[in-house]
Amino acid sequence: MSQYAMVIDLHRCVGCHACALACRAEWNVPVPYHRSWVEDLGPEETSEGLSYTFFPAMCNHCDHPVCVEVCPAEPIEKEFRDPKTGKTIKMAAKATYKNPINGLVLIDKDRCLGCGACVDACPYGARYLDDTLDKPKADKCTFCVERLEHGEVPACVKTCPVDARIFGDITDKDSEVYRLVHKEGAKSLTSKEVNIGPNVYYLGKKKDIELLFKKCAPHKRTWENVKAPSRRDVLVAAIKKIRDKV
Amino acid sequence: MKLNRRQFLESAGIATAALAAWKIPKGVLASPAPAASKVATDLPGSLGAKEVPSVCEMCFWRCPIIGKVKNGRIVKIEGNPKSPTNGHRVCARGNSGIQLIYDPDRLKYPMKRVGARGEGKWARISWKEALDEIAYNMEKTRKKYGPSSLALFDHGASAEFYRQIFKGMGTENYTNEPAFFQxxxxxxxxxxxxxxxxxxxxxxxxxxxxxxxxxxxxxxxxxxxxxxxxxxxxxxxxxxxxxxxxxxxxxxxxxxxxxxxxxxxxxxxxxxxxxxxxxxxxxxxxxxxxxxxxxxxxxxxxxxxxxxxxxxxxxxxxxxxxxxxxxxxxxxxxxxxxxxxxxxxxxxxxxxxxxxxxxxxxxxxxxxxxxxxxxTSVDLGESDCVECEAPEDVEEPETSLKDNYPFASYFGSPTAEIIRATRTGKPYPIKLWGIAGVNIIHTISNPYETMDALRKLDFVFSIEILPTESATWADIVLPEANYLERYDKVYVNHDLTPYVTVRQPVVKPLFEAKSPFWIAREMAKRLKLDCFHCKSEEEYLDEELEDIDLSLAKLNKEGGLVRLKGHPYRDPNKPIKFSTxxxxxxxxxxxxxxEDMDPIPKFEPILAPPKGYARLVYGRVPTHTFSRTMNNLWLHNECPEPMLWLNKEVAEKMGIKYGDRVVIVNQDGYRSANLVKVKVTPGIRPDTVYLPHGFGSRSPLLTKAYKQGVSDQFLITRYILDPFFGGSSHRTDFVKLIKDGKTLDIPELRPVPPEIPRFEIKKV
Incomplete structure (x- = not known):
């Protein structure tokens, strides 16, 4: 299996938000939701001096996606095809699932119940329930899977003014992301309490990484208390919403 | 050193004599044109969109872009991959241009004021009526008060067209870009x-x-x-x-x-x-x-x-x-x-x-x-398509607004002098303003004086895309096509990796918006100015491109941009003749x-803040340009209001915590119109506070930006004029903070040395 991953180089990042806006434009993400966003951190003292850096954030496409765990949708068997080898894998998938070929955590919109359990479960706050739709659905960064299928890079990678976002297959030892993670020490945003194998990594000055972890590493095991509503509850809520609108 | 304004502004014209002007050698266009990508509107996202090369104007750096169009609507803006500077990249603002073109608050039709100036109450009129009225007032004012009673404030790529009109009317006040004076x-x-x-x-x-x-x-x-x-x-x-x-x-x-x-x-x-x-x-x-x-x-x-x-x-x-x-x-x-x-x-x-x-x-x-x-010098063709001459019989005003500033003529009339003349009638009356593409109230130091001048005018018209606070003061407002809907002048980049490109419409103008070329030509017709000879913008651009063996069609065949060879570096063995x-x-x-100015720089102390005050400085956030993007749905969402940076040690002494909301008051007693959140940080000096520029719009017609955040500009009321050319200062104001109704002194943690005098607040 491959695993798509991204390294964000804070040496380069200037905190300009181009990534967030390219994402919004590409997928017409409604305000105020974000699939990709940037937070300012500092200036604040660290053990290595003052730091003023940025947290460019998005879905981490985790190795152990807790959002998938809590999804209440009935799993159905799906077939996934590796475009490189032509091989297929069959897997039981819920409405949100981890693609066994490329490691992307994706949402099957047709099957999403709109219950919001995955939104509550994500310790990174990377998902939202799109309430602008008549039937709200969960949504988030897909690493631009549709673009990847057409040979394009993710929209945020393409627009980054300083090429701070490096994208690739981390299982490929010849890839740049592999090198940056395994040789240059790019780190994913984890803590003692929360380590679910995120696949977005950060490189940067020591002080900036220190501030990033202090401010942004998740500590709450958010998924443990998520109670997914029954399908019936979700349907009732959806019908009620449509009635209210009428 | 004698240069005219154009020579001064167009560095190409005054590049060192050692540098030969650039011409496209034969054969350079032989490179294969980029393959037209397949248009397929049913693909997801921006995939499969029709691509139109153009030039960004979300700020004035003017990155080459590609507008991506599906079903007649722009769905995405990306960098032009042929550009040597940005390639396929654009910044946050460049990505958000879509929300400028589709902003529901846009000016849609020509309008005539029906309320008080500054209220922004207008009634829709026709283009004919609007242009007739502007021309009538320009002629009437010139007749009554002389040509220099007309003044233009402009900014941006389209400004040159309007400048020609004012030049043709014979006023000395036709090039007064706040971009220079501010x-x-x-x-x-x-x-x-x-x-x-x-x-x-x-x-x-x-x-x-x-x-x-x-x-x-x-x-x-x-x-x-x-x-x-x-x-x-x-x-x-x-x-x-x-x-x-x-x-x-x-x-x-x-x-x-x-x-x-x-x-x-x-x-x-x-x-x-x-x-x-x-x-x-x-x-x-x-x-x-x-x-x-x-x-x-x-x-x-x-x-x-x-x-x-x-x-x-x-x-x-x-x-x-x-x-x-x-x-x-x-x-x-x-x-x-x-x-x-x-x-x-x-x-x-x-x-x-x-x-x-x-x-x-x-x-x-x-x-x-x-x-x-x-x-790198590039010799564009001199199209005489858009070139007005001042009428020969016009007399220069006896006292020029540039008189006290030996180098002002490079830039035009100092904006502060135009405002002063408008308010006082001295040295001569100014009675009519045109404002094009610049929100002067949110740009020029002391907006209260600017508004006072606007009140005193006989007539003011505005050419804008959005109803900015400056536009709300206009008697007639004209809706201009924005950068994604129009042509502009040929754009030559003279930098390290030079190129030629052109802004062109990605989609047709919405509503009744018109291009600057069209608007200026219609004005010229009515004012009987003989200066818009081309039939169309395409003809004008072709004339400009002719001398470097290009045309609009050729340029577009090349993906909208042709790279040139730069020669930025000197040959260490060759003499250079600088244009001094x-x-x-x-x-x-x-x-x-x-001119009796110091030929060698000297240190002149700048007055320090009075006791209890800090100096107000300002700057930019990457998601906004000046005061002009605050109403952009996406950019507003990204950064709806600024934070005031305050030193941590100072904040502790004042009892202010991160995120507290305060009012800012300056040395003249002007207060911020609303509260601002404080960013308490060790990352600023104790004698300085910092506020990102351009927020706190006072135009009620900008439904997203109106009253959002605090404006630095409305706190910049004390200014010093530059003795060389009459520019206005922006960092000469001092502030205190008001928390819960109590005015708090800013403690002085870094004593001021005796060589630096303090600003003294006059006791009334």
């Missing part, structure tokens, strides 16, 4: 007087070994090509020195941050220049060969010691020494950034940038990799000497 006048003048060309930030950061920024905050200021060059420089191992009272985004990436006392930059620079000379750290051969006035410089700066500078600037001697040694060790490959917005203190701004120019020359960092570089009076780099400025 922004880049001082730096432009300093470099032209030193080198004979306007540097326009041509600083080769990507090949430098050390970069030096004075207040320049690239990244927060997102001019894309520059940001790329700066970050590339860092990636290539360049060191960075940042001089800024605030720990800016580049300060975080710097090797040395010098948190200088505001207003003392020239002291530091003069001490550095003296240190470089005294310790033989300069490039003797270069100075001897190319510079004039070294001995006068040496003599002029000999009194400025490093110890003195450390005390005046409130910096550590060790740090300032380390910084200048670091620069000297890497000469000539040092990128001493010229800066852009330089209307800081009024007095001394030109000399501060003269110091930067002189230090650059001492290091020989001129037209070498890593230094400042020459613009002496043909040399003028360390001693003969032109300044002729």
């Amino acid at each position: 922004c880049m006048g001082a730096v432009s003048l300093a470099y032209v007087m030193t080198y004979g060309y306007k540097i326009a930030e041509r600083v080769d950061m990507s090949h430098s070994k050390v970069m030096l920024f004075f207040g320049t905050h690239l990244g927060e200021n997102a001019h894309l090509a520059q940001v790329r060059e700066y970050v590339t420089g860092l990636q290539n191992g360049a060191k960075l020195i940042v001089v800024d009272p605030r720990f800016s985004a580049p300060a975080n990436k710097a090797d040395i941050w010098l948190p200088i006392r505001p207003g003392t930059d020239t002291a530091l620079l003069l001490a550095w220049i003296n240190y470089v000379i005294q310790n033989d750290l300069y490039d003797k051969e270069f100075v001897q060969m190319h510079c004039k006035g070294f001995n006068e410089l040496k003599e002029g700066v000999k009194g400025y010691s490093m110890e003195w500078a450390a005390r005046i600037c409130d910096l550590k001697l060790h740090d300032i020494k380390k910084a200048i040694d670091m620069l000297a060790a890497s000469r000539p490959h040092v990128a001493i950034h010229s800066g852009r917005h330089s209307a800081w203190y009024g007095r001394g701004d030109v000399q501060r940038h003269r110091c930067l120019a002189i230090l650059t020359a001492l290091f020989g960092a001129v037209a070498v990799p890593g230094g400042i570089y020459f613009p 009076d002496s043909g040399k780099i003028e360390l001693f400025s003969g032109s300044f000497d002729d």
